[in-house]
Amino acid sequence: MPSGGPRTFPWHRATMHPLSYIAGFIAASVTPALAAPAATLQARATAGCGKTHLLRGITTYHGLTSSGRDRSYSVHLPGDYDKSRPYPVVLGFHGSSSIGLFFEVDTKMSESRFSANKIMVYPNGVGGAWAGANYSELSVDEDLQFVTDLLTELRDEYCVDDSRIYATGISNGGGFVNAIACSPVGDEFAAFAPASGAYYTDNAGVTGGCSPTRSPLPVLEIHGGSDASVLYDGGVGEGGMEPAIPTWLGWWAERNACTSSKVEDSFGGDVHHTMWTCADGVEGALQHWKIDDMGHCWASTEINFSQISVLEGPTHIQASQIVMDFFDKFTKP
Numbered sequence: 001m002p003s004g005g006p007r008t009f010p011w012h013r014a015t016m017h018p019l020s021y022i023a024g025f026i027a028a029s030v031t032p033a034l035a036a037p038a039a040t041l042q043a044r045a046t047a048g049c050g051k052t053h054l055l056r057g058i059t060t061y062h063g064l065t066s067s068g069r070d071r072s073y074s075v076h077l078p079g080d081y082d083k084s085r086p087y088p089v090v091l092g093f094h095g096s097s098s099i100g101l102f103f104e105v106d107t108k109m110s111e112s113r114f115s116a117n118k119i120m121v122y123p124n125g126v127g128g129a130w131a132g133a134n135y136s137e138l139s140v141d142e143d144l145q146f147v148t149d150l151l152t153e154l155r156d157e158y159c160v161d162d163s164r165i166y167a168t169g170i171s172n173g174g175g176f177v178n179a180i181a182c183s184p185v186g187d188e189f190a191a192f193a194p195a196s197g198a199y200y201t202d203n204a205g206v207t208g209g210c211s212p213t214r215s216p217l218p219v220l221e222i223h224g225g226s227d228a229s230v231l232y233d234g235g236v237g238e239g240g241m242e243p244a245i246p247t248w249l250g251w252w253a254e255r256n257a258c259t260s261s262k263v264e265d266s267f268g269g270d271v272h273h274t275m276w277t278c279a280d281g282v283e284g285a286l287q288h289w290k291i292d293d294m295g296h297c298w299a300s301t302e303i304n305f306s307q308i309s310v311l312e313g314p315t316h317i318q319a320s321q322i323v324m325d326f327f328d329k330f331t332k333p
C-alpha cells in the first residue's frame, strides 16, 4: 500500500461524504459574524464573559473573515454553560478533505463525558485541508493567522479561561497542531495533542523551522504502529515528507529539555505509553501513545467512521479521554 496521506478516509480528498453538503448548507445559512478587530489578545481575554448564549449543549456554526477570506468554525458549549465562568477551550482540527463536523462526530469530543466543562471549537480548513501539506491551498502563515483571529473572536464572544486553551487534531490537522506549537501563535495555548499527525512542516530537525515560545510546551502524540497513511517510521506521505514519529518525539524531548522517560506497556504489549520528565520537572510534559496494531484513525474503544474507513475496529484506548485528561493537567504559565 502506498504511503499516502490522509486520503484513506472515504470522505477524504476527491470523495466528500454526503454529510459535508448538509454541513455546508448549515454553515452557508448562518450569517458570518464580522471579523473581530485586531487588538491585543490578552486585553480581550474576558470580553466574552457576561454575554448570554441561548444555544448550549448543541453545535452552532459561525463564520469570520481572516486574511480576506471567509472562514468557518463550529462551537459546542457545555449544556450548563455559565456566562460568568471562564471555560477552557479546545480547538479540534479535522483531517484532510474533511470538516470540523466529522472530527466532532468521529471523536465524540462534544459529548459531556469528555467535555462537560469545556468549550469545544471545530475550525474548518480551506478546501478541506490545513496548511503544511503540498496539497493545501493556504500558506502556513494564513492558517496561523486564522487561528489568531479565531481566538480573538472566541475570547470576545465566550467566557474563556485564557490560560487554558488547547489544540488537538488528526492527520493533516494533527500536523497543523504541530505547526501551531512551533510558531509564535503556540504561545496562546496551554498544551497540544496531535493524533496520527502528518508532520509536513517544522520537520528539519530540533530547530528546523520549529521555534516554540516556551519550554516545556506540553505535547502528547497518539499514533498507530500500523498506520499505512502516515507511516510510524516516516517517509513519503501524500502531502510531502514525514519524519519518523520517534524522531519527531526526540525533537520535542530536546525542545522541552526532557531529562528522562519511561515506557509502560499494556494490553498484551500492543499499547506503549511513554512519559517524559522535562524542564518543569513534572512527569508528562511530553507523552506518546503507540498502538502497534492500529491504523490511520482516531483511537477509540467504540467503533466509528475513521476506523471503519481504514477497515479497523475499536482499539484498547480512548483517545478523546486521554487527550482531555492530558489537557486538564496543564495551564499556561
Ligand SMILES: *[C@@H]1O[C@H](CO)[C@@H](O)[C@H](O)[C@H]1NC(C)=O
Pocket: 134, 135, 236, 237, 238, 239, 240, 241
Ligand atoms: C506532494 O508530495 C508528495 C510526496 O513527496 C508527492 O508524491 C506529490 O507529487 C506532491 N504533490 C504535489 C501536488 O506537489
Ligand SMILES: CC(=O)N[C@H]1CO[C@H](CO)[C@@H](O)[C@@H]1O
Pocket: 105, 106, 108, 303, 304, 305, 308
Ligand atoms: C459509524 C459510527 O459508528 N458512527 C458513530 C460515531 O459516533 C457517533 C457519536 O457517538 C455515533 O452517533 C455514530 O453512530
